[in-house]
Amino acid sequence: MSAAAAAAGLVLLAAVGACAGVVVGAAYVAFMNALRVPARLAALTYTRHMTRIYEAAMAAGAFLAAVWLVFPYTLRLAPAAAGFVGAAMGVYVGMLASALAETIGVIPVVARRTGLGTWVTRLIWFVVLGKITGSLIYWLYPPLVP
Amino acid sequence: MPTVYLKPRDSLIVAPGEDITLGMLAEFAAEDHELERTLRGQPFLPGLTEGHGAISVSSLDLVRAIRRQRQDLDLRIVGPAHTVVKPRVRPNPVMAGIWTAAVTLLLFFGSLMAIMFFHADVDMPLVHRGVYQLVTGEAAPRPLVLQIPYSIGVGVGVLLFFNSLSRRKPSSDPSPLDVQMHIYDQDAQDYLVSQSAAAHRADQARQK
Structure with missing residues (x-):
């Protein structure tokens, strides 16, 4: 009796876990899609017909990160490999941050209020410099990193 | 006719x-x-x-x-x-210069602080240590070899998103910022039109 109850409990837990996984996975992809990050990458590289592969890449990335939570495997590569991973993470975060800022639509308002018009698009370079400087200061100045 | x-x-x-x-x-x-x-x-x-x-x-x-x-x-x-x-509004060149400088400073320091807030908010140091360990198998409290390329990548990502890297003609693919500015202008215009239509209706009602 108690063994059956335990088994039922495990099945229930597994079902709850699977549901949670589906919801989180769907939410992640929906969020990225709403921000049009993969769409922009495909448009920029003229590879609109490769979206199936990009979908698979996003799913695989999220899946491997989830697996790593359970089994903390390691690849044992040289530290330089971590540099490549870091650059890819950075580009992704940069696109994500820009997409978020753009969705809120602050910059057109700034352009209107200041009367600068399309000039503002060129000032994006200062956003870029600000992001790089801010990020470097954050990592290089020890008191900032907990 | x-x-x-x-x-x-x-x-x-x-x-x-x-x-x-x-x-x-x-x-x-x-x-x-x-x-x-x-x-x-x-x-x-x-x-x-x-x-x-x-x-x-x-x-x-x-x-x-x-x-x-x-x-x-x-x-x-x-x-x-x-x-x-x-x-047509002809911008005063002195004011335009001052505004440009002000917006430049705002965007620069705003982005600088925003990325720091983001790192602190999502506990990015923890993630970086984890990823470093995942790749190399060693623990490092401050994996700078990952973090410096990451920082440069953040800037590259912004450029990629706004399509500012290429010097192509605007016809090929407009930057999302161009599209956003267009939508904003269009919305402002819609508002003006609906306001003047409302004023017109009020005028007619008064005449009756």
């Missing part, structure tokens, strides 16, 4: 003081080119003063203006029902 097609423009920016003709407000198409030319040249409004607010011209106002001159035309309107007319 000659048929004349007229297509009002969405918006029009005029030099202050310049008289506004029908040809500036709408495109005309008719069998008779001479007729087209006279209609285009017909004055509609005296010029706007420099600081004048935007006005909205209904396509029916255009029809009325033409009817006053010629009653023998079959007028067909194709296109928007309103044209927003604004006097």
Whole structure:
């Protein structure tokens, strides 16, 4: 009796876990899609017909990160490999941050209020410099990193 | 009865003081080119003063203006029902410089702080240590070999998103920022048109 109850409990837990996984996975992809990050990458590289592969890449990335939570495997590569991973993470975060800022639509308002018009698009370079400087200061100045 | 097609423009920016003709407000198409030319040249409004607010011209106002001159035309309107007319604003170069500097500083320090807030908020140091361990198998409290390329990557990502890297013609693929500015302008114009329509209805109600 108690063994059956335990088994039922495990099945229930597994079902709850699977549901949670589906919801989180769907939410992640929906969020990225709403921000049009993969769409922009495909448009920029003229590879609109490769979206199936990009979908698979996003799913695989999220899946491997989830697996790593359970089994903390390691690849044992040289530290330089971590540099490549870091650059890819950075580009992704940069696109994500820009997409978020753009969705809120602050910059057109700034352009209107200041009367600068399309000039503002060129000032994006200062956003870029600000992001790089801010990020470097954050990592290089020890008191900032907990 | 000659048929004349007229297509009002969405918006029009005029030099202050310049008289506004029908040809500036709408495109005309008719069998008779001479007729087209006279209609285009017909004055509609005296010029706007420099600081004048935007006005909205209904396509029916255009029809009325033409009817006053010629009653023998079959007028067909194709296109928007309103044209927003604004006097051109010539920016003061000194103020433009000050504004540019102010916006530059705002964007620079704003982005700088925002990325730090983000790192602290999502506990990015923990993630970086985890990823470093995942890749190399060793623990490092401050994996700078990952973090410095990451920082440069953040900037590259912003550039990629706004499509500022390529020097291509704007026709190929507009930057999301260009699209956003366009949507913003369009929304502002919609608002002006609906406001002037409401004012018009109020006027008519008062006259009754």
